Amino acid sequence: MKSILKSCTALALCCAFAGQAAAQAMLTEIGPGEGQVDIVAWAGYIERGETDKKFDWVTKFEEATGCKVNVKTANTSDEMVALMNEGGFDLVTASGDASLRLIAGKRVQPVNIDLVPSWSTVDDRLKNAPWHTVDGVHYGVPYMWGPNVLMYSTEAFKEAPKSWSVVFEETTLDDGKSNKGRVQAYDGPIHIADAANYLMFHQPELGIKNPYELNEDQYKVALDLLRQQRTLVARYWHDAFIQMDDFKNEGIVASGSWPFQVNILKSEGKPIASTIPQEGATGWADTTMMHVDAAHPNCSYMWMEHSLASNLQSDLSVWFGAVPSVPAACTDGRGMQTAEGCTANGLDNFEKIKFWTTPVTKCESQGECVPYYRWVSDYIGVIGGR
Amino acid sequence: MSAGAHAILPGRGGLFGTLSDVLWRNPRLTLFLMLTPPLLWLGIIYLGSLFALLAQSFFSIDEFSGLIRYEWTFKTYAELLRPSNLDIILRTVSMAAAVTLASAVIAFPIAYYAARYARGKWKALFYLGAMLPLWSSYLVKVYAWKLILAKEGILTWIFAKLHLTPVLEAWLALPVIGGNSLSVSYTGTFIVFVYVWLPYMILPTQAALERVPESMLEASSDLGGSPAQTFRHVLLPLALPGIIAGSIFTFSLTLGDYIIPQIIGSSRLFIGQAVYAHQGTAGNIPLAAAFTVVPIVIMGFYLWMAKRQGAFNAL
Numbered sequence: 036m037k038s039i040l041k042s043c044t045a046l047a048l049c050c051a052f053a054g055q056a057a058a059q060a061m062l063t064e065i066g067p068g069e070g071q072v073d074i075v076a077w078a079g080y081i082e083r084g085e086t087d088k089k090f091d092w093v094t095k096f097e098e099a100t101g102c103k104v105n106v107k108t109a110n111t112s113d114e115m116v117a118l119m120n121e122g123g124f125d126l127v128t129a130s131g132d133a134s135l136r137l138i139a140g141k142r143v144q145p146v147n148i149d150l151v152p153s154w155s156t157v158d159d160r161l162k163n164a165p166w167h168t169v170d171g172v173h174y175g176v177p178y179m180w181g182p183n184v185l186m187y188s189t190e191a192f193k194e195a196p197k198s199w200s201v202v203f204e205e206t207t208l209d210d211g212k213s214n215k216g217r218v219q220a221y222d223g224p225i226h227i228a229d230a231a232n233y234l235m236f237h238q239p240e241l242g243i244k245n246p247y248e249l250n251e252d253q254y255k256v257a258l259d260l261l262r263q264q265r266t267l268v269a270r271y272w273h274d275a276f277i278q279m280d281d282f283k284n285e286g287i288v289a290s291g292s293w294p295f296q297v298n299i300l301k302s303e304g305k306p307i308a309s310t311i312p313q314e315g316a317t318g319w320a321d322t323t324m325m326h327v328d329a330a331h332p333n334c335s336y337m338w339m340e341h342s343l344a345s346n347l348q349s350d351l352s353v354w355f356g357a358v359p360s361v362p363a364a365c366t367d368g369r370g371m372q373t374a375e376g377c378t379a380n381g382l383d384n385f386e387k388i389k390f391w392t393t394p395v396t397k398c399e400s401q402g403e404c405v406p407y408y409r410w411v412s413d414y415i416g417v418i419g420g421r
Numbered sequence: 422m423s424a425g426a427h428a429i430l431p432g433r434g435g436l437f438g439t440l441s442d443v444l445w446r447n448p449r450l451t452l453f454l455m456l457t458p459p460l461l462w463l464g465i466i467y468l469g470s471l472f473a474l475l476a477q478s479f480f481s482i483d484e485f486s487g488l489i490r491y492e493w494t495f496k497t498y499a500e501l502l503r504p505s506n507l508d509i510i511l512r513t514v515s516m517a518a519a520v521t522l523a524s525a526v527i528a529f530p531i532a533y534y535a536a537r538y539a540r541g542k543w544k545a546l547f548y549l550g551a552m553l554p555l556w557s558s559y560l561v562k563v564y565a566w567k568l569i570l571a572k573e574g575i576l577t578w579i580f581a582k583l584h585l586t587p588v589l590e591a592w593l594a595l596p597v598i599g600g601n602s603l604s605v606s607y608t609g610t611f612i613v614f615v616y617v618w619l620p621y622m623i624l625p626t627q628a629a630l631e632r633v634p635e636s637m638l639e640a641s642s643d644l645g646g647s648p649a650q651t652f653r654h655v656l657l658p659l660a661l662p663g664i665i666a667g668s669i670f671t672f673s674l675t676l677g678d679y680i681i682p683q684i685i686g687s688s689r690l691f692i693g694q695a696v697y698a699h700q701g702t703a704g705n706i707p708l709a710a711a712f713t714v715v716p717i718v719i720m721g722f723y724l725w726m727a728k729r730q731g732a733f734n735a736l
Contacts (some may be wrong), residue, residue: 216601222688224672226572265518268606268688269600269601269602269605269687270601270604270686270687270688271688273683274684277684280567280568280571283573284571284572284573284574285571285572285573285601285602285604285605286572286573286602293695303654375683408482408705411698411699411705411706412505412699412705415505415509415695415698416504418511418688418690419505419508419512419689419690420508420689421504421505421508
């Protein structure tokens with residue numbers, strides 16, 4: 036068994052080195068399209084008007100370039116990493132936790148930004164973001180980003196809650212009833228970062244610099260806060276549609292959430308609104324990255340340009356409740372998005388958002404941090420009542 | 422000439438003829454050739470992958486880097502004994518036991534009626550009724566139950582119309598099995614588990630009841646046995662193998678399920694969810710593998726006990 040594993044490891048290493056060699060050959064000019072491009076993406080990220088006729092940012096690209104777009108949807112970052120490791124794809128829309136893993140694993144290649152003319156229109160705050168730029172090398176172009184907002188019921192709150200305390204501490208809400216059993220939290224270990232973010236504001240003496248980099252003591256306090264939260268939460272949310280159902284049928288009035296759910300519930304006429312409280316919030320930022328062995332590099336570069344220059348940024352931000360990586364897409368009328376829409380989705384809150392990264396042992400802000408796999412097992416314990 | 426000499430006929434010649442003769446003369450060879458491909462399939466695809474998985478559980482994850490260390494150790498199994506992990510195991514096993522008991526109690530009268538009284542069209546209808554839920558999508562059923570059990574759902578509404586709301590509230594106020602509403606309590610998880618696995622209990626129980634001869638029940642009452650005595654001393658022991666066969670399904674299916682407790686319940690993990698979380702998001706494959714071993718061991722004991730009860734005699 037052990038020898039098999041050893042040879043597997045050796046094989047994997049060989050692949051990694053082969054990949055490295057390929058990675059150095061960065062494209063310097065775009066040739067004619069290869070006729071297709073294969074993309075791994077989040078559900079709802081690449082629409083060709085089949086779900087809703089109004090939302091189509093693929094057909095025109097296919098007509099203009101002759102590159103047929105094939106999409107494989109993935110549900111988790113881990114699935115994305117697995118698919119990219121298997122190979123056979125050109126592009127992936129990777130979130131902050133997957134992107135660094137892909138770079139470290141040498142599954143994606145550096146991108147020559149000179150070949151993407153619209154790079155200059157990208158939000159300056161994203162151009163050198165640490166989740167796709169390593170040692171000054173760009174490994175992709177920004178796709179979309181968004182905050183994890185505090186969604187609340189306007190019936191239970193007279194005005195927007197100012198603090199995340201409504202989901203962490205027991206209080207009496209504006210409708211005169213306790214928040215016990217009426218709030219939710221995300222059913223994923225990354226929620227520990229939300230607790231750390233809350234502590235960063237309310238207990239500065241702990242010295243938390245980054246909610247994804249916690250030492251043993253800070254981590255322990257964060258877990259205690261989450262244990263307190265457990266007494267308030269009847270069920271944690273995992274699936275966006277179940278959460279919407281809980282707001283409609285379970286009497287839930289406040290929870291961390293995505294603009295996606297908020298927009299859908301609002302469009303159904305439900306008394307729902309969202310806010311980013313004084314502590315700030317966590318968030319996600321996705322990047323289009325290119326596989327080291329991409330079989331269709333020319334079409335891939337064309338798609339990257341298309342993703343920044345076309346109606347995609349604008350319409351997708353409406354569709355998904357996200358913020359475009361190209362700020363001009365909010366106002367120049369290339370799609371349906373408007374300045375108000377971008378503000379509602381969080382455009383002005385960039386500074387308040389701590390973008391998701393995977394916690395690792397060797398962290399920048401302090402010597403040694405608690406790694407992600409412990410976040411997983413401890414969060415299971417917290418939900419189980421330990 | 423003896424009679425035996427006539428029995429040995431000359432070979433028929435030809436490739437297929439010779440082959441046929443050889444196979445006929447050597448039944449063991451025939452058996453070997455017939456069994457090898459399926460056994461290889463079983464050995465490599467089924468058991469091979471199972472052992473590869475079991476082997477993973479003897480590795481451990483490096484505390485600092487989060488990488489997997491390929492050295493034999495029992496450290497991962499020791500981790501299973503942590504209170505939070507023991508909780509998960511206990512929670513899952515108690516739920517599986519409760520679901521199995523409830524399914525057996527509910528399934529028995531249904532199976533009894535279907536086996537003894539339903540005739541012709543009604544019998545077909547009963548089979549259909551038991552099988553129909555198995556044909557529709559499992560996820561649709563679970564989501565439907567979420568709506569039924571919700572705080573503002575149909576069940577709460579019915580309780581309110583019948584002026585029984587205090588009963589529901591008293592039930593939900595109970596520790597452990599209660600909660601904020603039925604859909605976020607163990608009671609809700611339990612109801613949905615029983616609903617989803619019930620057909621697997623009805624069918625084997627019905628098959629067992631159909632094999633109990635009518636004359637035995639008549640003989641029991643002729644000898645003065647009351648209906649209760651007949652049930653306890655004649656019917657139940659004869660039907661027990663069927664019930665145990667059904668319980669193997671309900672018990673093991675509940676042990677491994679990870680979708681129902683995620684949609685309906687209090688978010689506290691069951692074994693299936695723990696495996697999913699450790700394997701899927703944490704990359705802690707050794708612990709996920711160790712968790713997988715738990716249901717295997719439990720089912721091993723269960724089958725051993727079921728065998729002693731004679732559940733497999735009728736196979």
